[in-house]
Amino acid sequence: MNFIPIYKVGLVGNEKRYVEDCLESTWISSQGKYIELFEDAFAKFCGTKYAIAVSNGTVAIHLALVCLGVGKNDEVIIPDLTFVATANAVTYVQAKPIPVDCELNTWNIDPKRIEEKITTKTKAIIVVHLYGYPCNMGEISKIAKKYGIPIVEDAAEAHGAKYLETRVGSIGEVGCFSFYGNKVITTGEGGMIVTNNSVIAEKARFLKDHAMSKERRYFHPEIGFNYRMTNIQAAIGLAQLEKVEEILDKKRIVATKYFDLLKANTFIDYQHSERWATNIYWMVSILLNNNSRIKRDELAREMYEKNIDSRPFFVPIHELPAFEQENRKFPVAVRLSLNGINLPSYPSITDGEISYICQTISELCQK
Numbered sequence: 001m002n003f004i005p006i007y008k009v010g011l012v013g014n015e016k017r018y019v020e021d022c023l024e025s026t027w028i029s030s031q032g033k034y035i036e037l038f039e040d041a042f043a044k045f046c047g048t049k050y051a052i053a054v055s056n057g058t059v060a061i062h063l064a065l066v067c068l069g070v071g072k073n074d075e076v077i078i079p080d081l082t083f084v085a086t087a088n089a090v091t092y093v094q095a096k097p098i099p100v101d102c103e104l105n106t107w108n109i110d111p112k113r114i115e116e117k118i119t120t121k122t123k124a125i126i127v128v129h130l131y132g133y134p135c136n137m138g139e140i141s142k143i144a145k146k147y148g149i150p151i152v153e154d155a156a157e158a159h160g161a162k163y164l165e166t167r168v169g170s171i172g173e174v175g176c177f178s179f180y181g182n183k184v185i186t187t188g189e190g191g192m193i194v195t196n197n198s199v200i201a202e203k204a205r206f207l208k209d210h211a212m213s214k215e216r217r218y219f220h221p222e223i224g225f226n227y228r229m230t231n232i233q234a235a236i237g238l239a240q241l242e243k244v245e246e247i248l249d250k251k252r253i254v255a256t257k258y259f260d261l262l263k264a265n266t267f268i269d270y271q272h273s274e275r276w277a278t279n280i281y282w283m284v285s286i287l288l289n290n291n292s293r294i295k296r297d298e299l300a301r302e303m304y305e306k307n308i309d310s311r312p313f314f315v316p317i318h319e320l321p322a323f324e325q326e327n328r329k330f331p332v333a334v335r336l337s338l339n340g341i342n343l344p345s346y347p348s349i350t351d352g353e354i355s356y357i358c359q360t361i362s363e364l365c366q367k
């Protein structure tokens, strides 16, 4: 079996044609028709009024927090189990990330643990739809409303995932997406802010382009950023977005095949399928339990020997030196982090590759 990577970028639509159009027209920087086309199409995809293209997913979160007025000495609630960018973005506005443990059913931030972390300093809640599985937005929205705290959705891994009938990113005050190479759709590097709030949309647009006054050129009433996306990136993004429903269908089929082949095994646990959740399986993720003969890291090593790439789950934020907490009670995040593994999940993976991976895992984990 040839090496099976964790992800493969598929550029099978109009990507080349649109990029060539950029090159021929010489509109290769951050002005050009593809930016607006991509933004409009992405807003439609999410069901929001506004979408603002930015340079990556991390700056999307940073900008969202700036637009919400989060700043020095404020606190922002985040899940303990997430990619570091969620926590880093909070520090960029000089606020403090406050991690909350996850729940075992969904692997996402535990709504029951949020309230105990809310203080007078809490200025935002960032939820993360981990590996494509939506958070329990009903419960979280109730808490946010009760305390008047805005929700930022870090939907970097969850393009198209739904809570009930609503696509993630459109439920909180602001939604943030990433188009990094291994995300559901990609622009190479890139990100998007979505919102229904016209004030936030306008502010994000203003700040991402050096905060230049509309009335007076080179007058900058505050400190802005260069967080622009290029026309070339947007051209790739538009072509990717034209195929997104196909990509999501394929990813669901891939996940179903994995689970069908693995379900007889007693050494694996999965995220529960809550009735309100439409998981898009950014990564097909499994959790080893006590019935497994070997531990996660050993499994990953052995799989690699057999030409199968994988990724361990993230290290909990509270274990990272920059974010160490006095109170280290995050039992669920720790358990997930130690036992979780993501499997090759690209839409073009073949049935033969999935069978080989499942068979290999079964042989390695069976007692």
Ligand SMILES: *Cc1c(COP(=O)(O)O)cnc(C)c1O
Pocket (backbone or CB within 6 Å): 056, 057, 058, 059, 082, 083, 085, 086, 128, 154, 156, 157, 177, 178, 179, 180, 190, 191
């Ligand atoms: C990928 C990712 C980001 C950051 O996106 P970049 O485009 O790489 O900056 C943020 N949060 C989560 C949960 C991610 O997976």
